[in-house]
Amino acid sequence: MDTGSIAWMLVASALVLFMTPGLAFFYGGLVRGKNVVSTVMYSFVSMGVVSVIWVLWGYSLAFGEGGAFIGNFDFLGFKDVSTESEDGIPPMLFAIFQMMFAIITPALITGAFAERFKFSTYLVFLVLWITLVYAPVAHWVWAGDGWILELGALDFAGGTVVHINAGVAAIVAAYLVGKRRGVDRGVEPHNVPFVILGAGILWFGWFGFNAGSGLAADGLAVSAFLVTNTAAATAMVVWAILGNIHTGKMSGVGAATGAVAGLVAITPAAGFVGPMGAIGVGLGAGVLTFYAVRMRHIFGFDDALEVFAVHGIGGIWGAIATGIFAVGGIGLVDGDAELLVDNVIAVLATMAYSLVATFIILKVLDVVPGLGLRAEEVDEDTGLDIALHGERAYVGDGAD
Amino acid sequence: MVKIEAVVRPERVNPVVDALLEAGCGGYHVLNVTGKGTQQGVEVFTGRGATTAVRAALPKSVITTVVVDSLKDAVVEAIIAASKSGEEGQIGDGKIFVSPVAEVIRVRTGERDDAAL
Numbered sequence: 001m002d003t004g005s006i007a008w009m010l011v012a013s014a015l016v017l018f019m020t021p022g023l024a025f026f027y028g029g030l031v032r033g034k035n036v037v038s039t040v041m042y043s044f045v046s047m048g049v050v051s052v053i054w055v056l057w058g059y060s061l062a063f064g065e066g067g068a069f070i071g072n073f074d075f076l077g078f079k080d081v082s083t084e085s086e087d088g089i090p091p092m093l094f095a096i097f098q099m100m101f102a103i104i105t106p107a108l109i110t111g112a113f114a115e116r117f118k119f120s121t122y123l124v125f126l127v128l129w130i131t132l133v134y135a136p137v138a139h140w141v142w143a144g145d146g147w148i149l150e151l152g153a154l155d156f157a158g159g160t161v162v163h164i165n166a167g168v169a170a171i172v173a174a175y176l177v178g179k180r181r182g183v184d185r186g187v188e189p190h191n192v193p194f195v196i197l198g199a200g201i202l203w204f205g206w207f208g209f210n211a212g213s214g215l216a217a218d219g220l221a222v223s224a225f226l227v228t229n230t231a232a233a234t235a236m237v238v239w240a241i242l243g244n245i246h247t248g249k250m251s252g253v254g255a256a257t258g259a260v261a262g263l264v265a266i267t268p269a270a271g272f273v274g275p276m277g278a279i280g281v282g283l284g285a286g287v288l289t290f291y292a293v294r295m296r297h298i299f300g301f302d303d304a305l306e307v308f309a310v311h312g313i314g315g316i317w318g319a320i321a322t323g324i325f326a327v328g329g330i331g332l333v334d335g336d337a338e339l340l341v342d343n344v345i346a347v348l349a350t351m352a353y354s355l356v357a358t359f360i361i362l363k364v365l366d367v368v369p370g371l372g373l374r375a376e377e378v379d380e381d382t383g384l385d386i387a388l389h390g391e392r393a394y395v396g397d398g399a400d
Numbered sequence: 401m402v403k404i405e406a407v408v409r410p411e412r413v414n415p416v417v418d419a420l421l422e423a424g425c426g427g428y429h430v431l432n433v434t435g436k437g438t439q440q441g442v443e444v445f446t447g448r449g450a451t452t453a454v455r456a457a458l459p460k461s462v463i464t465t466v467v468v469d470s471l472k473d474a475v476v477e478a479i480i481a482a483s484k485s486g487e488e489g490q491i492g493d494g495k496i497f498v499s500p501v502a503e504v505i506r507v508r509t510g511e512r513d514d515a516a517l
Contacts, residue, residue: 034410034459182411381411382442390445392459 015208026198034383111305159268167312235262238286
């Protein structure tokens, strides 16, 4: 057994899991104080629900070899998922690593409907979305018989499966849930240090996300690590400069968002571009997501935490940038457009499927008696923390 | 001159403050507090979310403004209109306290009383 790779992949899996509580703080700091427990809970509870589903049927549906479009039931309850292997990492370790991606992807969506989505409905949404949206797309892109893999599109660590998938689902959710009450004058993040802390944890964990996606402790992991950092750093600098140009000040939230945008964009490209390509990825990510965030009201949806602008647009750019900057003769920089075309097809297919499937799931949840998408108005006004979780994040020294 | 202190629901602070400025107030300040009145408080977990639940004081906001006597009625009406829950109101909408103010001085210029408001 390749003990070096096993050790690395165990650590990488833990790093990716740590991104979910990191995301919780990144999002939590951006909302109003009366909703921070609720916002953090959307991410945290995904660790519970998705972990269980993954073992029961999620992994099997995503990675069983059931054909071009979906897996099968070969691995229900993780049966026949071996802890041994002769070359490469054991199948169970692969399944563990993949589980961490499945956990964070729906958590990304929650930024769009934060501060008003009904928590009980969210729990049901998690189960349905992982089963009906995440597993199929993961299958297409990463399973041995998946049609996007066979097509030739290259998505190293999940630009489509994770970011574009979640980004499009986010816009659909924002549209169906409706705007938050009383936010016409904009919402000030209630805790900027949380946002920066969250971004720092995401950046740290992303080394597992990207450098682990080669499934081995080797030169590719080393290269993926370096380009991940370079793209994040470049995008942060771009955001800082653009923010300064437009406002004269350098926002902490802007710097944090820039770094995350760069990380999103390098996700599909991490195994295929070199250091200078990474700078190109970061530059594009920074510019495109900065203006996407500035223009986010263009459709009139309240995507509360700009999920589509950062993850959707960042992921789309990442897929295109992979086609442009990929080394080894397969990129546009070397005159070959085939990878670019294949990646664009992958992007469009993911967007279309995520849009339709998420729309149907949410529409159904909206009409099921006892569920519905939105918290009651009085609960939204009081704050979801007290109303839905019975807890306050910040307890004053007031009388009890 | 009178001091008007309005204890209102925190989510009504923005509408109330807009109404104050529209009614002619020169300024105000806001304090976030917890307290209990007719509305008996909320249930919160104290035992790791398992079973224990006690009632704790409610978050409210106190908006304070000092105005000339002639503005008092308009300001009180404006606060009520902006903080009452719908036509009927709900328990927990708050209270307004009006008290006399002895002197007002503007720090920058030294102007006093009505001229400082």
